[in-house]
Amino acid sequence: MSTNLDKDALPQPGDAATDGPTPLLELRDLHVYYGAIEALKGVSLTVPHGQVVALLGANGAGKSTTLKAASGMLRPRTGDVLLRGERVDGIKSHELVRFGIGHVPEGRRVFARMTILENLKMGAYRLRRPDPTDLERVFTLFPVLAERRKQIAGTLSGGEQQMLAIGRALMGKPDLLLLDEPSMGLAPLIVQQIFEILREINEQGTTLLLVEQNASQALRLADYGYVLETGAVVMSDQADALLSDPRVRAAYLGEAVE
Amino acid sequence: MSLSDSWDVLVLGLVLGSLYAVIAIGYTLVYGVLQLLNFAHSEVFMAGGFGGVIALTIVEPAVDPSGMQSAVYVLLGICAGAILGGTIAFGLEKAAYRPLRRRNAPRLVFLITAIGASFFLYNLAGKLFGRYPIAMPTMYENKTVFTVFGTRVSITQLIIVGAALVMLAAVDVIVNRTKLGSGIRAVAQDPEVASLMGVDIDKVVSRTFVLGGLLGGVAGFLFGTNLQVEYTMGFLPGITAFAAAVLGGIGNVRGAVLGGLLLGVVEAFTVEIWSDAWRYVGAFAVLVLVLMFRPTGLLGERVGRAA
Ligand SMILES: Nc1ncnc2c1ncn2[C@@H]1O[C@H](COP(=O)(O)OP(=O)(O)O)[C@@H](O)[C@H]1O
Ligand SMILES: [Mg+2]
Numbered sequence: 001m002s003t004n005l006d007k008d009a010l011p012q013p014g015d016a017a018t019d020g021p022t023p024l025l026e027l028r029d030l031h032v033y034y035g036a037i038e039a040l041k042g043v044s045l046t047v048p049h050g051q052v053v054a055l056l057g058a059n060g061a062g063k064s065t066t067l068k069a070a071s072g073m074l075r076p077r078t079g080d081v082l083l084r085g086e087r088v089d090g091i092k093s094h095e096l097v098r099f100g101i102g103h104v105p106e107g108r109r110v111f112a113r114m115t116i117l118e119n120l121k122m123g124a125y126r127l128r129r130p131d132p133t134d135l136e137r138v139f140t141l142f143p144v145l146a147e148r149r150k151q152i153a154g155t156l157s158g159g160e161q162q163m164l165a166i167g168r169a170l171m172g173k174p175d176l177l178l179l180d181e182p183s184m185g186l187a188p189l190i191v192q193q194i195f196e197i198l199r200e201i202n203e204q205g206t207t208l209l210l211v212e213q214n215a216s217q218a219l220r221l222a223d224y225g226y227v228l229e230t231g232a233v234v235m236s237d238q239a240d241a242l243l244s245d246p247r248v249r250a251a252y253l254g255e256a257v258e
Numbered sequence: 259m260s261l262s263d264s265w266d267v268l269v270l271g272l273v274l275g276s277l278y279a280v281i282a283i284g285y286t287l288v289y290g291v292l293q294l295l296n297f298a299h300s301e302v303f304m305a306g307g308f309g310g311v312i313a314l315t316i317v318e319p320a321v322d323p324s325g326m327q328s329a330v331y332v333l334l335g336i337c338a339g340a341i342l343g344g345t346i347a348f349g350l351e352k353a354a355y356r357p358l359r360r361r362n363a364p365r366l367v368f369l370i371t372a373i374g375a376s377f378f379l380y381n382l383a384g385k386l387f388g389r390y391p392i393a394m395p396t397m398y399e400n401k402t403v404f405t406v407f408g409t410r411v412s413i414t415q416l417i418i419v420g421a422a423l424v425m426l427a428a429v430d431v432i433v434n435r436t437k438l439g440s441g442i443r444a445v446a447q448d449p450e451v452a453s454l455m456g457v458d459i460d461k462v463v464s465r466t467f468v469l470g471g472l473l474g475g476v477a478g479f480l481f482g483t484n485l486q487v488e489y490t491m492g493f494l495p496g497i498t499a500f501a502a503a504v505l506g507g508i509g510n511v512r513g514a515v516l517g518g519l520l521l522g523v524v525e526a527f528t529v530e531i532w533s534d535a536w537r538y539v540g541a542f543a544v545l546v547l548v549l550m551f552r553p554t555g556l557l558g559e560r561v562g563r564a565a
Contacts, residue, residue: 071454073450073453073454092453093453093454094453094454094455094456094457094458094459095456095458097454097455097456098456103454105450105451105454109448109450109451111443111444111447111448111451112447113443113447114443114444114447118440118443121440122440122444122452122455123455125437125440125441125444125455125456125457126455126456168455172455172456
């Protein structure tokens with residue numbers, strides 16, 4: 001866990017919840033419903049500036065719902081979403097992006113009939129004057145996108161589409177990047193590559209809230225982790241502590257180790 | 259039918275088809291962003307026709323206008339058609355469809371609302387302007403401008419095709435090169451993700467209606483140029499243009515143009531070969547045949563790409 005050592009001096013999510021600097025994102029006791037179904041039953045979590053926070057859990061635990069509540073795609077029935085200490089729940093997603101939130105949705109959802117370049121330009125839609133250095137930055141992070149900028153996104157491989165989805169979100173200059181299962185359905189080598197790039201993005205100053213079923217990969221990248229089960233947080237700790245926790249190992253690593 | 263007759267008919271068909279193409283774009287753009295078959299678009303077209311008549315009646319064209327005067331009348335009519343068409347389309351979306359979207363109403367409700375809005379609008383026009391044809395004031399003497407392959411092309415035909423070409427080019431630029439266009443294309447492909455990129459879906463939908471309404475309104479004016487308008491004038495051109503949008507692949511802008519031109523030409527030849535009574539039979543037979551073999555229309559698999 002050498003990569004986590006240099007971050008030990010930074011404020012940790014656990015401390016931030018009580019006192020210390022205002023976290024970038026804070027979810028307080030979120031209750032989210034789909035009709036009569038209660039998908040989130042009081043989820044609270046904290047994402048401090050500059051860190052990587054992992055949100056783990058089995059299928060249907062409520063991970064995507066949590067991200068959607070954070071980015072304004074869903075409105076919680078009760079509970080608060082705070083961004084830099086300001087309440088933002090109830091603000092629609094197209095307005096919330098101006099607060100510096102980038103959401104890479106589950107299943108990548110690139111604009112399949114647009115080219116790579118058009119997809120990336122869509123990512124910068126919210127900006128009045130797109131910054132050409134953003135495009136350079138994305139192309140530096142993902143050279144494969146630069147080579148094929150005129151290619152229709154629907155014809156890309158799953159890994160390339162995931163890179164495009166991440167690149168597209170970066171074009172909106174987010175301070176906080178929400179990532180919904182970026183490793184889903186990808187070959188181990190590609191997953192490795194994507195996680196290395198995520199680390200680089202974080203080192204360049206973007207805070208990450210990372211939803212994953214691939215718990216070992218996610219925890220090795222993360223500073224802090226939360227485990228979600230049927231709409232509630234059942235465990236939260238430093239990432240390396242979770243990684244060595246026997247309950248986590250039994251429940252999530254037995255099936256997820258590559 | 260001699261060769262030179264065929265040319266005559268082809269020109270007639272292309273002129274008619276260019277109008278269908280312009281109207282069809284209104285259907286296809288709205289379908290692209292909302293998956294809504296906006297049957298009330300035919301009334302936007304009708305409103306454009308009345309817009310032209312109203313504006314020209316107010317200015318009272320000179321009896322023997324100069325070329326310059328005629329050009330001003332035509333431009334005035336085009337602007338009036340665009341303004342009325344755009345306004346009706348804007349109001350239609352706000353008053354009829356937006357409340358349904360707020361409530362997440364099922365598709366069928368949208369469709370029935372569209373038909374209801376259509377009835378409402380043309381009966382309103384009938385009530386306001388009378389249920390009989392109204393002559394459009396004469397803006398110019400419809401002379402032959404030039405002759406190609408023995409076919410005479412009139413001023414009216416030239417105006418219609420010229421205006422249609424300008425509008426089609428403008429739409430192509432708007433959809434493919436502007437910010438509004440990228441918003442329209444993104445909403446057509448994935449509205450939820452589009453809003454994550456900062457696209458205000460309500461704004462894009464509203465502007466899409468207005469864009470389609472401007473085109474439909476101008477088409478309505480051009481359709482009645484130097485002829486007449488009537489409160490029911492939207493129905494048949496509207497249905498035909500809707501068929502053209504489906505034929506080309508609904509949601510696809512270039513498909514709408516292709517479908518419009520094709521149906522215009524088929525209609526002209528049907529009338530020439532059989533009789534006026536068969537006017538719409540040929541075009542709709544082509545529609546049914548094409549859809550049997552290509553259910554998504556001629557350019558259908560590219561829905562959203564060009565929309
Ligand atoms: N659109 C929806 N309508 C109804 N129920 C939903 C919807 N989306 C998710 N759910 C339910 O909410 C719960 C949480 O889903 P989700 O947040 O997608 O889980 P995860 O991302 O952890 O797999 C699940 O029980 C799921 O069936
Ligand atoms: Mg999920």
